[in-house]
Amino acid sequence: MFEPLTWALVALSLVAMVFAIVLAVLDKRINWTLLAILAVVEVGLLAQLVIGIIQLTGTDRDVSGVFFVGYLIGGLIVLPLGALWALAESSRWGAGALAFACLVIPVVEQRLHVIWTT
Amino acid sequence: MTDPAATRHGPGRILILVYGVFALAATARAGVQIATQFDQAPIAYILSAVAAVIYIAATFALARATKVSRRVATVAIVVELVGVIAIGAFSYAVPEDFPEATVWSHFGQGYGFVPLVLPILGLLWLRRTS
Numbered sequence: 001m002f003e004p005l006t007w008a009l010v011a012l013s014l015v016a017m018v019f020a021i022v023l024a025v026l027d028k029r030i031n032w033t034l035l036a037i038l039a040v041v042e043v044g045l046l047a048q049l050v051i052g053i054i055q056l057t058g059t060d061r062d063v064s065g066v067f068f069v070g071y072l073i074g075g076l077i078v079l080p081l082g083a084l085w086a087l088a089e090s091s092r093w094g095a096g097a098l099a100f101a102c103l104v105i106p107v108v109e110q111r112l113h114v115i116w117t118t
Numbered sequence: 119m120t121d122p123a124a125t126r127h128g129p130g131r132i133l134i135l136v137y138g139v140f141a142l143a144a145t146a147r148a149g150v151q152i153a154t155q156f157d158q159a160p161i162a163y164i165l166s167a168v169a170a171v172i173y174i175a176a177t178f179a180l181a182r183a184t185k186v187s188r189r190v191a192t193v194a195i196v197v198e199l200v201g202v203i204a205i206g207a208f209s210y211a212v213p214e215d216f217p218e219a220t221v222w223s224h225f226g227q228g229y230g231f232v233p234l235v236l237p238i239l240g241l242l243w244l245r246r247t248s
Contacts, residue, residue: 066150074146078139085135093131100132104139 001116002051009044010106016041017102024095030086034098038079041105045076052112061116068115075108124247125183125191133243136236137177140229144170144221165205166220169233172198176240192244199237202226206234 016037023030049072056065082101086094126134148166156163172194179191206225208215219228226233 066154070146070150074142077142081138082135085131085138089127089131091128091131093128096129097131097135100135101139 001055001113002048005044005048005051006109006113009041009048010109012037012041012044013102013105017099020095020099020102024092024099027092028095029090029092030083030095030098034095035083038083038098038102042076042079045072045079045105048072049076064115068112071108071112071115075105075112078104078108122185122188122247123183125188125244126181130180130183130243130247133236133239134177134180136232137173137180137240140221140233140236141170141173141177144173147221161215162220162223165201165222169198169201169221172201180240188244188248192241195237195240195244198233199241202233202237 016034019034019037020030023034049069052072053069056063056068078101082098082104086098086101088094089097124130144166148163148170151163151166176191176194176198179187179194202222202225205220205222209220209223221229221233225231
């Protein structure tokens with residue numbers, strides 16, 4: 001695992017989550033700034049998928065490859081789905097839903113870390 | 119009588135996304151377990167698959183938000199609640215039968231107890247929007 005990327009993804013998705021919660025509290029819909037942050041996270045997740053698979057093929061560790069790649073791919077799906085789901089909602093609850101999608105990323109990162117290190 | 123579509127708006131937006139994420143996670147997990155290590159704990163893995171199907175049904179039924187789909191959602195979520203309580207209790211009572219965790223083992227402890235809270239919120243939401 002490339003740790004700095006993991007930490008950056010956790011930090012950025014938490015920033016996005018707080019941003020989404022603020023929008024929801026202010027009764028606003030999601031905006032382009034939030035989507036731009038999530039796009040950066042998504043690019044990072046894509047990079048992590050590539051790096052993860054390369055490292056997986058070169059490691060001596062006994063990593064559960066299927067679960068590892070499963071979480072890498074699963075993490076990629078969550079934000080686009082959450083964003084589409086949030087865009088189709090005209091109330092503050094769209095931003096609330098997207099906040100939850102953001103929270104999934106740190107959970108995925110934690111699982112990836114555990115799978116890699118144990 | 120409120121519009122049945124209310125189910126997928128407002129707080130339901132978050133609820134359905136949470137259901138969707140659980141559907142995705144449970145399906146992937148059960149699929150991998152059954153495909154690669156089914157012999158290790160067949161009962162646990164079949165239960166994982168059942169949980170996955172229920173999460174999928176609840177997600178789509180809540181999101182469709184018609185009169186009929188609301189009924190489907192109610193049934194799915196009641197089964198989910200019974201399942202998480204039963205599996206949760208069994209996993210404490212006879213841990214040797216659950217060597218590998220399912221989503222519902224220990225009342226969903228491995229998932230921050232969300233699996234226990236989710237069906238309660240789901241039923242409350244269905245009642246609120248009826």
